[in-house]
Amino acid sequence: MRTLAGVALFALTALPAAGADLPRSNPEAQGVSSPALRAFIEAADKDIDALHSFMLVRHGHVVAEGWWGPYAAETPHMLFSLSKSFTSTAVGLAAAEGKLSADDPVLKFFPNEAPADPSTNLKAMRLSDLLRMSTGHQTEPLRKASESWAKTFLAQSVPFKPGTHFLYNTSATYMLSAAVQQATGQTVLDYLKPRLFDPLGIAKPTWELSPQGISTGGYGLSVRTEDIAKFGQLYLQKGKWNGKQLVPEAWVETATARQTSNGSNPKSDWDQGYGYQFWRCRNGAYRGDGAFGQYCIVLPEQDAVIAITSGVKDMQAVLNLVWDKLLPAMKSGALAADEDAAKKLASTLKGLALRTPEGKASAPKVASKKFVFPSNDGKLESVVLENGKDGAVTLVARVGGTDRRIECGAGSWVKGRTAWGRLPEQPCAAAGAWTADDTFTAKICFTETPFITTVRLKFTGSEVRYETEANVGFGPTKEAALVGKSE
Incomplete structure (x- = not known):
């Protein structure tokens, strides 16, 4: 097990933490078992190499949160493809403002980047095909520093009719970001700031840019763990935040529904269907996720959100642990207070740290050589x-x-x-x-x-x-x- 020493932040009180918008609560008050939560944390600490942070929100309250030192609550974390779900949100907002439509042809936004004689399938490709990862490509277009990413994308062969062939395609998400920038005159980062980031209290988000000065869309966003949880809570609340409809409810429902089939393995959370830059999960859930274990898991049936950052090779193992340990921990009603269990959970969360090298050997005389x-x-x-x-x-x-x-x-x-x-x-x-x-x-x-x-x-x-x-x-x-x- 990792050494239980280091920096971790936890809050299990009934009051919001300083500077945070999400209220805190004792787990049992929100129908979550503290011993079960502790069992999840201990299993993750022992068997998953390695989680960096974890936050569980139930009924709108943070009931458990922890960071494996040297990771910390105030530190942003690279989201990789979890960024895609934020780009999807920008498309939904731009559509609501009449700047574009999911039914718009992709070529509409890139007249100067299109090939001289576009194929029938390329002309038929719509933004909705980009959103559902069904562009019609057989292989993902490359993104080279020396070439226009949009031009390279549009030059790629489109052998399948758009909408009929699922291919996970980060370049497609970049094209969504570029289309939003063409339609609004702002990068996705700047466009989302007053519409999403500021209302949610997400401070200082950063997003990488392409050589053409466009937010990379499919990756590149960095925010804190609690910011991930807030984003998930916004979607759980059908786009509403503090009484204001930030994202249209219809977009939330469409984006998180199964828009295309992507496999048939009942044990894989990557085979449950794909929405508009959101993955469908087992157990009636959906999620945004990114490489090496960045997760925003929304569980509508449990009225819960789980935010996780990590550096793992086996992403399915993390989701398996969520289903095995956390799902049974959430009950339909409040549980009896368990102060002893809550204290043990708090102590476990507070003491989390990544493994450090261990040594007992004597050092050779190489100092300063x-x-x-x-x-x-x-x-x-x-x-x-x-x-x-x-x-x-x-x-x-x-x-x-x-x-x-x-x-x-x-x-x-x-x-x-x-x-x-x-x-x-x-x-x-x-x-x-x-x-x-x-x-x-x-x-x-x-x-x-x-x-x-x-x-x-x-x-x-x-x-x-x-x-x-x-x-x-x-x-x-x-x-x-x-x-x-x-x-």
Whole structure:
């Protein structure tokens, strides 16, 4: 089990947390069992590697919330494809304002990007086909930095009649974002700010842009865990928030209904049908989700919303745990107060943290020695380990002519900033230990993303073997080992 030490925020009182719009409540008052909630958290902590945050909203009240340190409540998290559900919402709002229609042909918005002689299927493609991931493509159009993404999309062959063939297609969501920008004169981020983000109290959302200055649509949005929960609660309430209809109820119902079939496996939450950028789930639920385990799960039958961020390889395992542990925890009426169970739940939530490297071995005498590497694709030039207080070790890596200093706590996460591999400079937290007599292992957690990099340095005489591996990724996660020599 992960070490129960670190930073986590929880609230189980009847009053709203400072600066938050969602009220808090004791689980039992909202018909949720504290022991069952604790069983879910402990199972997730033990068996899922690894959740970063969890929030359960029942009857409009947050009844449990926790963050696995070094992740924290105030920190935004990359949503990846959960962004798609927000883009869908922008389309619904633009349609309600008469800026566009789901029945509009896609070519209507891109007269300067269209091929000279569009195919019959391309001319027939509508925004609704983009929304339901049924564009008629056999393969997803590429998105290259050197080319117009819209032009590349429209140049792609469309062998199937739009609306008849499901293909999960992030480029299709980008085209929805681009269509909204064409219709409104604003990026999806700017368009949603006064219409969605501000009313929900979602502060400082960020969204990546394409080379053409268009919100990427299918990914790229970053918000906090509670912001995900608010978005789900808005949809649970059929688009209404604080007495105001922010999103048309008809759009909510259409977007979250089964618009197309995408499989037949009764045990898979990816085979239950697809709406307008929302997945249908088992147990009468629907969700937005993103790569490596970013979830906004709406359960209308239970009047509940679940928000989860994570960095997992097996996304189905997380949903299985929700159905196995959380679904039975929600009862139709209020439960008797259980102060002892509530205290145990609160203690568990407060103490959550990701695993740090553990070590009992004695360190070799390599402190402050510089190990130099031959030329390599990662531009790693040298590494040095510097001993600090209380067992902390600072890893100094010189990459592309720049020293990157990463302080690694001993049994705890130390916050900082760094760039690593393909990741630009950003907030991080690191921990490290001598995991063998000759091996120092560091974990670098990029706290606004799902990504955690593990670095292993194995020392043998005057040499060091350098290995690095990411917890998750869209391609290979392990890089070729490098061997450096001491100066």
